[in-house]
Amino acid sequence: MLVAVTMRDVADRAGVSVKTVSNVLNGYRYLRPETRERVEAAIAELGYRLNVSASHLRKGRTGMIGLAVPELAHPYFAEFADVIVSEAEKVGLRVLIERTGATREGALTSLDSLQRRITDGLLFFPLGLEPDEGDLLAVDYPLVLLGERIFGAPVDHVTMANVEGARAATVHLAEQGCRRIVALGARLDEGMGSPTLRLQGYTEGLEEAGIPFDPGLVVEENPWSRQKGEDGIAQLLDAGVDFDGVFAMNDSLAFGALHELYIRRIAVPSEVAVVGFDDVEDARFHEPALSSIAPGTAQIAREAVRMLVERIGGDDQPPRLLVADFELRVRGSSLRSTPTP
């Protein structure tokens, strides 16, 4: 515990009342400058720090927001958390990062944990919940939904252009001359999650490019890990399936795919071109560097924090849905000097 310097001590030292100290701390405007200075001097001399719990108990705000991500060590979410922390800092908020494990239990725990009592609002990835469980999100605190799986819940929602991004990736592969493009990481049983949306974008992309859909090129993998990326490609190759392009539904899968192709001595991008999704920082540093869809992470973070702050401030307009801008980042894994016709 920190030493128990209270407002009372500061007030005594500065020769004012506690109310005045509180006013100084809360940025109350109408204070005589010299009073403010005296108080600030006393605070510095005593090393006083506000007791957040007491403040919270009284005014109902903590200045903290929660961020519930599926996994901390997943590059996309780690990078996302970093951006969120920066954005929150700009508006004077601190971030309590939590982990749901992408499980139903973890998600429910996060929605209803003790931590919810000490955050003013929550930024929430609903992985682990079912698409029809939007009613679980009808909570009595400010909540902004992130990612996919659940649409139409009675809360603000910031998401990325899954369908359009996947389509762009697929079309790009086709433009590089690919005709047999693998969709790596599909999950056919899912409702409206990223897998479904990105698979939809993939099929739209094929259509746009005039390439027939071949179910034999759709590889189901779960979770979207590097290991599963390896497994998926290994399985295709072992089965003798012919392909010349891979649209991996996230970068981890793509990294695994690159690795397996490397092991099998299959040249990238000349024999097989690869595009991922998420554009994590690592993408630039693989061999070859991975082309990927950048889903507008910075924009998502900025808007999510903005919406949450508005809700915390009492804004009660109807729920909003924001889809961030995406961008295809072409790198070595898919850039053929002379596209195969």
Add this chain to the structure above:
Amino acid sequence: MLVAVTMRDVADRAGVSVKTVSNVLNGYRYLRPETRERVEAAIAELGYRLNVSASHLRKGRTGMIGLAVPELAHPYFAEFADVIVSEAEKVGLRVLIERTGATREGALTSLDSLQRRITDGLLFFPLGLEPDEGDLLAVDYPLVLLGERIFGAPVDHVTMANVEGARAATVHLAEQGCRRIVALGARLDEGMGSPTLRLQGYTEGLEEAGIPFDPGLVVEENPWSRQKGEDGIAQLLDAGVDFDGVFAMNDSLAFGALHELYIRRIAVPSEVAVVGFDDVEDARFHEPALSSIAPGTAQIAREAVRMLVERIGGDDQPPRLLVADFELRVRGSSLRSTPTP
């Protein structure tokens, strides 16, 4: 805010006093079972959740610990945070993850922020502070120091075997036939940080292998990023420096090195063998897979939480220093089928 169900409401519903409700919540032993059940039923029916702030205000504990890491998106720290959260969960603690940015300002802020008032203790990476600033760690709350830079501070310290690990990596490269081994990521001006210790291990390893030290093979790079790894190798190659092995001081540098070697069409491991440090999850998935020193992250996390919990519990024995066990994980980047003599 959650709906304001208080202990009073629960007590009324269960037909007991608030004290009894509090007793139930705090696991007080001497309660009539039927009373306990009635209270628990009331809690469930009303959806009551303890107000952590009020509880904290009264009893001085929050059940939260802080974890201050230099960067969230750095794979090593992200993985570390994940393990810490798991370990803390086991003992009923939640973790408030913070970011220092590896800057002095960030470190100081973390040591003295408002957050410190709502955590029972802090796990702290002192990057950004100077080696002689151990006195800054003489804080009045439970603190466990992690990583390097500062030794001899008046607090518990859990660290890794930097010297021994670096030596093992260097010796391993020598055993694979390397005679001109680059030390990538040195920082000659540092006190007792990881760079200094790992460089020391490198020189010890050379000595053990009977290889003369060549300052021309020591490459200073800061920060330890993939980009700097690329830069360092590029710079050596451009200068025409001859080398056949790389000891990269962390995995990020090693990934950058692998990438640059790939671009230059230098075969790994046959022409140049590479070993990293940290053994992040990604190491297995590069092309080729990266050999690395696994610094005992799980052990570090477990022991750090254990020590912090002891200190929170009032343990006031003298500061302890624990050095975790390390392990060399040999993979494709350094394993030559027939070591060059």
Add this chain to the structure above:
DNA sequence: GTGAAAGCGCTAACAC
């Protein structure tokens, strides 16, 4: 075993 009352440190409401 359980209840009543005090008070943790702060801020909102209201004096002055």
Add this chain to the structure above:
DNA sequence: GTGTTAGCGCTTTCAC
């Protein structure tokens, strides 16, 4: 502009 007072929800004496 600044001081006084009440009370946020809880736990901790101390009764009984």
